[in-house]
Amino acid sequence: MAELQLDGAQISRARESARRIARRVYDEMSGNTTTTVERATLRLMGIDGVDDNGVPLPNRVVDSLRAGGLLAHGAALLVAGAMAEQGLSAQQVAQGIADGALSLTRPDNSHAAREVASAEARRMCDHIARQRAVRAERIDATAQARSPWLYLIVATGNIHEDIVQARAAAEQGADVVAVIRSTGQSLLDYVPHGATTEGFGGTYATQENFRLMRAALDEVGARVGRYIRLTNYASGLCMPEIAAMGAMERLDMMLNDSMYGIIFRDINMQRTFIDQFFSRMVNGYAGIIINTGEDNYLTTADAVDAAHTVLASQLINEQFALLSGLTPELMGLGHAFEIDPGLENGFLWELAHAQLVRQVFPQACLKYMPPTRHMTGNIFRGHVQDALFNVVSTVTGQNIHLLGMMTEAIHTPFIQDRYLAIENARYVFGTMRDLHSEVEFKRGGRIERRAQQVLAEAEAMLAEVEKIGLPAAIGRGTFADISRKPDGGKGLDGVLAKADDYFNPFPGLMLKAA
């Protein structure tokens, strides 16, 4: 669609504010690490599995280092030191610690330890780079899905049942399959292990579940002639570890937001800022598209009143992502179709918001979320709401299109709900394929004026956030009307200052490549 007239200088000013906001947080946090960053590092060095009580070995090692006052030097350095001195693999070191047969000390030869850690890291980076190449080859070998990509959710709680539903979704036309996580996993300070069959409102994110679903989607993708992208959640208290697992198992997208956990899960903000940096670095290196969660703001705040908070947050998320080495094509910045259906001209404002985001982030892989807040048990009206959402998505050129379910307010989708949702989207996308290039926004009309207003509000909001700093702004309830304090929330006990000789081999390898 012909573009809205927006003030480019105003967009630049807002973006510069966001850059300084993110940079300040990054600088304030860069002297710290977290327990889950260290566990992710160990996973990337090849440590996996659980002890006799089902406690993951990365947790055992990190807890043991912490108890010994050694974690500040970096788990990679300590484990590599034992590897160098005793000729063990990383996994053998972890098993030794879990068995009580081994306790780690600062390496006598720290240079040798760094060499061993770096060699392990390079081996993992090669593996992840190969996975990235496999993805690129498979996408090249098939027709690239036309955007908006149809993004569907499975959430049975049982990975084997999820696979059945995911295969059916792919056959019906899904381009992206997301496995919703079991409710509550975001607050677990460890990652469950193995294939899981018991979850609530979703399925646990485990490396084995990732592997099983990846294999199933590769298989059905080959059959239907499309590469089916797999999505999970690098969020919550184990954000970096889940990013690491996803990178190893060739996931394609990860829900990964710089502020979502703080605001909606009451996870400590220092913890989140540190964790999001490491996890995004891994995602960027692995070519995984992050999905940010601004759509959630509109589930608590009003979609019209708070439209500018979505844009402001997207600009902040963009800058955090750049600091982690993510390129714009990997930024699935989120927004949503959540205006009250009873509001006169609400559809015009949805168009204005979606087109505004499109123009402010021309290269981003935008993720557009369907109505949820105003969905009711009236599935017939719900199907119409979803159809209107589909219209906005296609005419404004969104990239990742999360399919709306008419039973959104009732239950996790039945297989036919998904089928009907795909049919709805395909109908709208097909019948309106080139509408965007045939009609223009009226100059100075309602839609354009609305977009200009939201942009101006976002610029003003970012200027204000910049003045007081992001932590204070979150403390004031700037996003989603929810207030969080720097020392509040869960997971602060997992934040620790790095020692002067702290070592982690991955940033050097992954950021350099980006």
Added chain:
Amino acid sequence: MDHQMDHKMDHDTRPAERWIKPYGDTLDDGRVQLSFTLPVALDDNSKEAARRLALAMGLDEPAVSHAQDMGQGFSFYVVYGQCRHRVDLSTIKVAKPEFEVLDKDTIDALIAEKMGRKLVVVGACIETDAHTVGIDAIMNMKGYNGHKGLESYHQVRAINLGAQVDSEDLVARAIEERADVILVSQVVTQKNIHLDNLTRLGDILEAEGLREEVILVVGGPRITHELAKELGYDAGFGPGSYAENVASFAIDEWIRRHGAHGQGATT
């Protein structure tokens, strides 16, 4: 005219029978629609199976109006039929909390008059439930659908603990805040996890000796008042409930427990 007769009481005061069944375009035609999936590929046999299923469900003259294969051995059906069954409306009495729904100002005035202090409401989504839509709609300032939340009530101290709150933490906070009302939201009901969560909270309150002290209320899209009572809660609120429904119930219940003249007012 016969219909009006149906509303009149029998001389033994039992209400007159009032049988009803679904309406399509003619009274008592019983027309209903349903849709479902069968876990088999579509063919003539599966279509006939869909029709027979409708028959077994009590639908006369079922007709499959739409059938489609969905891949992976699943097929989808839309079926119309005539419902054989009917129910006597006069025998139905749905349990619901007996109170008058008041507006915000009236509620504030009533709390001030009867309690002489603020009504303290502590709310949360408990255990694994991460969906705050419901609790936020009732408790947060903004409320929902033009109905202001409890935070906006001058005479209510509303403390929203948010999502995934352990029952123990909720009870501890309720004690600390001397809560009059505990309001729990349960959105996720897969595998009936909400029943486990709600029972657990009830048990903890019982163990703490608090169950009689607090007004215990649950809300959520799958919650009914009847279910709430079965679980030992004082009230349950389903879809379409707003802050004023909850607040009206709470003050009504408080007055009932403490006497109409507010002698029970403490603090």
